[in-house]
Amino acid sequence: MTPSPFAQAADDRRVEVVEVGTRDGLQIEQTIVPTARKIEIVNAMLASGIRQIEVTSFVSPKAVPQLADAAEVIDGVERRPDTYLMALTPNLRGADRAAATSLDGGVLLCSASETHNRKNLNRSIDASIEGFAAVADRLRAADIDVLGGMAVVFGCPFEGEVDLADVLRIAQAYVDLGVDHITLGDTTGMATPANIRRVVRALKSRFPQVEFSLHLHNTRGIGLANALVGLEEGIRRFDASVGGLGGCPFAAGATGNICTEDLVFLLQESGYETGIDLGSAIEVAHAMERALGKPLAGQVMRAGPRLQLHAADAVRTAAG
Numbered sequence: 046m047t048p049s050p051f052a053q054a055a056d057d058r059r060v061e062v063v064e065v066g067t068r069d070g071l072q073i074e075q076t077i078v079p080t081a082r083k084i085e086i087v088n089a090m091l092a093s094g095i096r097q098i099e100v101t102s103f104v105s106p107k108a109v110p111q112l113a114d115a116a117e118v119i120d121g122v123e124r125r126p127d128t129y130l131m132a133l134t135p136n137l138r139g140a141d142r143a144a145a146t147s148l149d150g151g152v153l154l155c156s157a158s159e160t161h162n163r164k165n166l167n168r169s170i171d172a173s174i175e176g177f178a179a180v181a182d183r184l185r186a187a188d189i190d191v192l193g194g195m196a197v198v199f200g201c202p203f204e205g206e207v208d209l210a211d212v213l214r215i216a217q218a219y220v221d222l223g224v225d226h227i228t229l230g231d232t233t234g235m236a237t238p239a240n241i242r243r244v245v246r247a248l249k250s251r252f253p254q255v256e257f258s259l260h261l262h263n264t265r266g267i268g269l270a271n272a273l274v275g276l277e278e279g280i281r282r283f284d285a286s287v288g289g290l291g292g293c294p295f296a297a298g299a300t301g302n303i304c305t306e307d308l309v310f311l312l313q314e315s316g317y318e319t320g321i322d323l324g325s326a327i328e329v330a331h332a333m334e335r336a337l338g339k340p341l342a343g344q345v346m347r348a349g350p351r352l353q354l355h356a357a358d359a360v361r362t363a364a365g
């Protein structure tokens with residue numbers, strides 16, 4: 046049996062950066078990126094050292110035309126030995142489509158607030174929890190791992206503060222299903238260092254056997270600060286998107302997920318090992334910019350690595 050890609054690494058300085066740009070980022074983009082281009086970008090992500098990618102989502106192609114090619118992208122990627130591809134499988138129909146592909150992990154989804162769950166998935170939290178088992182069975186029958194996903198864990202754009210009891214209840218439902226990995230989503234960028242610490246501590250002490258990962262958005266500019274607090278609390282797995290691709294449906298022009306290259310830069314400069322080559326990740330971000338025909342919000346992709354030096358006489362000296 047191959048070891049679970051979610052088992053805690055023996056080395057505490059190892060951090061897994063999970064790329065979600067082609068899913069979370071592209072799902073909000075109006076410019077449809079051709080399937081072949083998506084595959085090219087995912088291949089370049091793998092070549093940069095990224096091992097785990099949430100490639101797409103098996104949502105209704107009518108609801109999200111950008112991701113209608115989910116199966117073709119999953120099966121078109123050039124896998125490497127440690128490649129692990131994930132996709133959202135929010136319902137039975139999605140799981141059916143996923144089951145026919147070479148997907149490694151299917152992510153179930155539920156929001157930690159009632160209103161967001163009804164808006165996003167068109168059902169109550171209880172109905173979502175009830176539906177998990179059938180989706181999980183379908184995925185497992187196709188030899189696809191079942192992973193847990195939770196949205197708006199750190200704040201809901203409709204209800205405000207989220208009740209920790211609801212977060213714990215949904216986590217318990219995943220655990221009852223035999224899920225050993227749960228992603229905590231800060232879907233609209235409402236997390237703060239204080240509530241990251243509070244929620245992560247509560248979950249880790251209640252479910253020490255589960256590996257939790259953080260899915261952070263940089264909507265209010267403190268995404269990397271939240272990631273650092275997550276690291277302090279023992280989180281070793283973070284979602285991120287190339288160039289900080291993506292946005293927020295409730296804030297026009299807002300940035301998306303925390304940016305892959307910026308996160309890799311922070312981790313490397315803080316003594317963590319990601320296995321990702323920063324220069325190659327920056328090139329992937331530029332490739333995504335070209336695919337969308339617009340600049341992305343990443344910062345290290347503009348400034349370059351810290352010790353990328355400039356010729357002194359090539360720069361005009363400013364006063365002050």
Ligand code: ZN
Pocket residue numbers: 069230231232260262302
């Ligand atoms: Zn997201």
